Amino acid sequence: MSSFHSQLIVIMVPFPAQGHLNQLLHLSRLISSYNIPVHYVGTSLHNRQARTRVQGWDPKSISGIYFHEFNVPSFASPPPDPGSPLTHLQPCFDTAQHLRGPFATLLKNLSSVAKRVVVIHDSLMSSVVQDVGSVKNAEAYVFHSVSAFTVFLHLWEEMERPFPISVDMLKDVPSLEGCFSAEFKNLISNEYKCIKFDSGRIFNTCRFIEAPFLDLLGRQEISKGMKQWALGPFNPVVTLSQNKCRSRHGCLEWLDKQAPDSVIYVSFGSTTSLTENQILELAVGLDKSNQKFIWVLREADKGDIFAENDQISQIFSMLPKGYEEKIKGKGMIVRDWAPQLEILEHSSTAGFMSHCGWNSCMESITMRVPILAWPMHSDQPRNAVLLTKFLKIGLAVKNWASRKDLVSAETIASAIQKLMESEEGSEIRKRAAKMGDDVRKSVADKGVSCLELDSFVAHISR
Structure with missing residues (x-):
């Protein structure tokens, strides 16, 4: 672990769905282990959800994570429909956009007391953190909560296939038909438009799992010069269950x-x-x-x-x-x-x-x-x-x-x-x-993911 970074603050901005909340809370623990203060932003409801369900470690034991609970308008919480996945959560997702104002205020306050503020946000919360572009000593990094394989295919298809890839890679890939509701597809499209101000991409994966797809994402045609880090696995490889x-x-x-x-x-x-x-x-x-x-x-x-x-x-x-x-x-x-x-x-x-x-x-x-x-x-x-x-x-x-x-x-x-x-x-x-x-070896001392995390922390601490 490095020494205390008194002039660096990290803000985490997760998307309010369990698989997203969980991953960025785990990443908060990893970054906090470098003695960097981490501020986790959300509603009281979703911060409580993240902390209640976290496994493998106790968030109460991590003094370097600070939870900010902001109020948003109430939203409908209808029962789920097996025939229309995620549609019952759309009101919750839409309401999360109201976090932009409170986030901007927090960013302004923290940037006034720190040399640098680093914002790590879920790709589906890009519009919420877009004001980072107007703060001179702040920079943002987008976290993709899905596999590098999935992100690469999405960007490659959106960019109209800027270079050829192996036919073997494509033959088993399903279309996106039926994967998303129209409302959720619209949300993804709107949020990805705001990613342009980010300084880099973060993935919860490692090279032992997805090296070929990380390499493809790193190509200039896709990355446009944006740096990327594979910092996973975020979750502990040994839990507290044996306690x-x-x-x-x-x-x-x-x-x-x-x-x-x-x-x-x-x-x-x-x-x-x-x-x-x-x-x-x-x-x-x-x-x-x-x-x-x-x-x-x-x-x-x-x-x-x-x-x-x-x-x-x-x-x-x-x-x-x-x-x-x-x-x-x-x-x-x-x-x-x-x-x-x-x-x-x-x-x-x-x-x-x-x-x-x-x-x-x-x-x-x-x-x-x-x-x-x-x-x-x-x-x-x-x-x-x-x-x-x-x-x-x-x-x-x-x-x-x-x-x-x-x-x-x-x-x-x-x-x-x-x-x-x-x-x-x-x-x-x-x-x-x-x-x-x-x-597991990759997160051990001198392992590839351990070195990747060291590299990311060194980069944001520069």
Whole structure:
């Protein structure tokens, strides 16, 4: 760690969705470890959400992170609709634009007492921080919460393919059709227009995972001279779960009783809702697989996760009658927020059936766990291709081309058995373990990600 940077202040501005809040809070911890004060900006609701759900470390133990909670207008928080992902969160996303004024005031105040203020903002909060351009001793860096693979393809396509790339790279890439609602596509477009004032790009990835795509992003045609840093993984590679003084979730106690590498973890993130028919097929498929499993069965987040939710009981009424009694000893259903990082870290966890949100991908890779890919929306279909076709550390449960089709119990059971019992599955598990080991080494002293973080801190401290 370097000495105290008394004249440098960092401001983090996350997008108000779980996978975004979480990543920038983890990055706050990493930068704070250099004795640099970090100011984390949001509403009281979303700062509380970030701190309540953080895993692997205790934000109360980090004295160098300061939370700023600004008021925004109230917003509607409708229930999620399985047929229209993210639309129920759009009012929350739109309201976040009101943070521009409070952010500008904070920036002005901090810039008056510091030699330099560095703003690290989510790419979807670019308009909120655009006033950084008018502050002489401030500079901004855009954080992309998705994979370098996904960002490269987006920019390359938006720039009308400024140079040729390998046909093999493109043959399995799904189109973006059906990935976003019209409202969310409009939000992305408007926010990306404001990225032009940034001094560099930051990714939660590392060269062991995405070197070819980081290299493509670094080409002049794409970068336009903008610097980039791959600082991941942001999440801890060793969590607090082994601290015996700390209370543990009941699912971890259940995992303690299982054999090593014997359990499939099933979770589709904070923005996914399944139809009743799909819940039934998944329930039967997990049972038919004859493998141990932990299934996080919960509704997608509302804009306000702390508001009363009467949909929990409705979800459980969709399970087959007597299901939980039938799977006793074989499976466990988690009804609330699960300690995902600690589940993936556990020696009994062998695979992760996932929606392939990038936060979950990075956590799974870090913990050496292969993925059963079942993308739902947004960047997830392309992340799934990265995992299954390029990195070869996962298997597809559902391809994006058949996104409107019900995934049958037989398909689900077959995918699990293939990962757990076949020679191909064994090779995938070995590759996932090897990549996880490499990524863990990258954050150790003198590792590639450690040096990258040192380089970034040196750059902003210049």
